[in-house]
Amino acid sequence: MRLVIAAIFCGALFGAGLVISDMVNPARVLAFLDVAGAWDYTLALVMGGALIPAAVAFSLRHRLRAPLLGDRFHVPDSTRIDLPLVGGAVMFGLGWGLVGFCPGPALAALVTGLPKALIFFAAMAAGMLVHRLTLDRPKS
Template sequence: MSRLVVALICGLLFGAGMVISDMINPARVLAFLDVTGAWDPALAFVMGGALVPSSAAWLIRRRLNAPMAADAFHVPENRTIDLPLVGGAALFGLGWGLVGLCPGPALAALTTGAWQAFVFVAALVSGMALYRLTLDRGS
């Protein structure tokens, strides 16, 4: 099975999960972050539910020499917690908390036709392009 087919199946499965769990609804995510008001624990259950297949995948990975559609596993070896990592995580969390979307659910939200999802994805792509044009030059 080609890598493209595997990636497409995984993306469709992830997107379907985001739609079914309503995690493409920014109000649902923002309600999870509202711990002093009308707190909605749904996101915690979605994240907890994701731990089961993820943990199983890590256990299965230990027994395999390579994944189905690649020559080797690509597991990050750098475990250093540095300023770029913390800054990026803070920026990601700030953006997520302000609008209630992160990249994966935003892409799935495009299927709803909501203009907010298109604006978010356009801003996301613009930020990625800006990084490539400016900050990535030193790498």
């Protein structure tokens, strides 16, 4: 139960941060990507602000045996840059650049009822389902 409460709290805090910083507004994100036009630097400030607690948490992880609400840290074993990693990053970047949403802000924007957010979320969920049904199979 503590894990569920912590997850709800963290999700609500993250969503509130996205709403307060206006990162649920695709126009703001697209303006950040428009470096040759009317560039909006506020997303860079949001990302820079997120680096501070992330750096603190990353440095603390090496000093702790396990997270507060888990038995171990779940850190990827591989440090290789491979085709699935690059392909996923390219797809993420293209989707972000085309519509101004990435998964976190899209979820937070669902509460607005904005059709663009609903369409993006439906496409994202469909992509996850296709991945699970086709690529995410145990190797035999």
